[in-house]
Amino acid sequence: MNYMRSIVVLMLCVILAIPTLSAQEFELNHDEHEASTEYVCPMHSHIVSDEPGTCPICGMDLEPRQRVQESDVKVSAQxxxxxxxxTTTAEVTTLWRYYPTIASVQWNDNARHHLHTRASGWIERLHVRSEGQQVEQGDPVYDIYSRELVVAQQDFLQALSSASANPRLLRDAKLRLELLGFAEPLIAQLEKSKEIIYRVPVFAPHSGVVTELNVAEGMYIEPGLAVMTLTGDDSYWLIADVPERYSDWLSAGAPVDVTLPQAGLNKHETTIDYIYPALDAQARTQRVRIKMPDSKVGTNLLVGMQAEVELYGGPKRDALTVPLSSLMITGTTNRVMVKTDDNSFVQRDVHVGLVVGDQAEILHGLEAGEQVVVAGQFLLDSEATLLNSRMQNPQSQEATDAHANH
Structure with a gap:
């Protein structure tokens, strides 16, 4: 019995003699963390203030949040x-605004024409059978039988017979035929033959491609119906979608290079023709229209083709830049790891501006000359995040330490 008591006493002495690392001793291995309150705009995260107020950009009230001072991650040279x-140095330089993207060839909406009948009737014959059919100006597109047109022709012939007595009546009868869509050559034919045309041909007012066909032979049509749509094929539009962050330097007339081998275009120099005033609500992109050469002059453009385009917007001088590879994108913020001395690194939230190639402009969060990590930053960021978590939850850390000491 006395032997067992001696063993227990000896074990207690050994346990009490083991040195432990307290929470205070752990904090001595890192810089002190003092929590404070800062105020940030909910829409513009780079707007941060030490006092309550409103955002100078959108006018929203700044919201309070807890701020924890930076954690130094100690890493030996070895x-x-x-x-x-x-690491590399954040430096002030000139960024040339440039954005390469893909654009698609589309119909020129300014060359789009709708054909409507001006008199109700039946389509006796449809000369255009399908969408995509090429139509030249003056080609017949359909023949219509219309009672209104028959009556208008009868009135014209009656006025023609009494033209000497009442020339104004003849003029009004002719104008009525024109307004009902009766072509000028048909009026001349009617005046010469004095025979009513029951199946009246309707001619294409413009050359183009049938991009929409809403009728079939034998249908009854009325003035409210768009019979078909003709779109000119002598010119096309090139439409590109540009991310919202580039919209501040886009401008009409800015130079663009277009490469489309299928159409014989290689670094074809052109310009931005028009910038649409609204953003795509879902993609958050802005549509840009680019001038294209005449399709009948040495090109073979087809709607739906995709071209490589390079947009240029001139220089942005005195921009603080870092390599794009140094950025860590978290979904809500961007941050970098900054080297403060030979063995210390800290997390730093930054606000990114213009991105050109492999360079990113930093609007807030860095100073020129600071060293940012371009390789190995994710390991350092994980360690810094763990340290911040420990400092923000000291009770949890004490419990972890206490558990480790037993």
């Missing part, structure tokens, strides 16, 4: 080498 950590 470990930096093992992890392959590399």
């Amino acid at each position: 470990m930096q080498q093992n992890l392959g950590i590399r």
